[in-house]
Amino acid sequence: xxxxxxxxxxxxxxxxxxxxxxxxxxxxxxxxxxxxxxxxxxxxxxxxxxxxxxxxxxxxxxxxxxxxxxxxxxxxxxxxxxxxxxxxxxxxxxxxxxxxxxxxxxxxxxxxxx
Amino acid sequence: xxxxxxxxxxxxxxxxxxxxxxxxxxxxxxxxxxxxxxxxxxxxxxxxxxxxxxxxxxxxxxxxxxxxxxxxxxxxxxxxxxxxxxxxxxxxxxxxxxxxxxxxxxxxxxx
Numbered sequence: 001x002x003x004x005x006x007x008x009x010x011x012x013x014x015x016x017x018x019x020x021x022x023x024x025x026x027x028x029x030x031x032x033x034x035x036x037x038x039x040x041x042x043x044x045x046x047x048x049x050x051x052x053x054x055x056x057x058x059x060x061x062x063x064x065x066x067x068x069x070x071x072x073x074x075x076x077x078x079x080x081x082x083x084x085x086x087x088x089x090x091x092x093x094x095x096x097x098x099x100x101x102x103x104x105x106x107x108x109x110x111x112x113x114x
Numbered sequence: 115x116x117x118x119x120x121x122x123x124x125x126x127x128x129x130x131x132x133x134x135x136x137x138x139x140x141x142x143x144x145x146x147x148x149x150x151x152x153x154x155x156x157x158x159x160x161x162x163x164x165x166x167x168x169x170x171x172x173x174x175x176x177x178x179x180x181x182x183x184x185x186x187x188x189x190x191x192x193x194x195x196x197x198x199x200x201x202x203x204x205x206x207x208x209x210x211x212x213x214x215x216x217x218x219x220x221x222x223x224x225x
Contacts, residue, residue, distance in 0.1 A: 033212065042202060042217040043157065056212055091156060100145045100206070102159040103213065 006106035025094030120216035137203035
């Protein structure tokens with residue numbers, strides 16, 4: 001029973017390039033959440049998605065960042081024209097339903113911007 | 115907006131000593147969840163508390179949810195080196211399942 005799968009584990013980009021982070025939720029989970037974690041800091045909520053819908057993107061910067069969770073395939077967090085400040089660990093989590101459900105996290109993608 | 119604060123930010127203990135981290139929310143919570151993140155790892159769900167005044171135990175870990183459902187604590191008895199990591203509390207942001215995480219307490223245990 002595979003857990004939340006994120007890839008790549010590590011991603012290096014130069015300033016101005018695009019970063020695409022992928023997340024496949026646990027089997028049977030239809031709710032996906034993306035978080036950003038800076039070194040030695042907590043987890044900051046970015047966006048909450050269900051299949052083909054963005055439910056809440058209040059934590060995601062309005063510019064350069066976008067997220068999707070298509071009917072088929074993984075959820076994608078896309079960062080365009082990356083800058084040094086985008087360097088962080090990006091975690092994806094999933095849950096089966098809304099309400100009082102624990103979230104299951106993937107291993108994260110460590111994004112480094114040169 | 116909702117804020118979830120944790121203290122202390124860091125804690126060094128000698129192996130065998132006890133450890134406590136405290137979590138406070140600016141709003142009343144329907145439930146509170148606790149996660150542990152090992153260095154270099156990802157957050158792992160530990161427990162969820164729902165009822166006012168609830169106390170739950172997992173071996174050496176004791177979790178409490180305050181009567182007003184705005185604060186919580188995690189106490190570890192006789193710490194071991196395997197307890198090393200950052201402990202986060204998290205509460206629901208609104209009616210949905212989005213969570214607001216506290217800043218975490220990083221526990222370091224000297225053998």
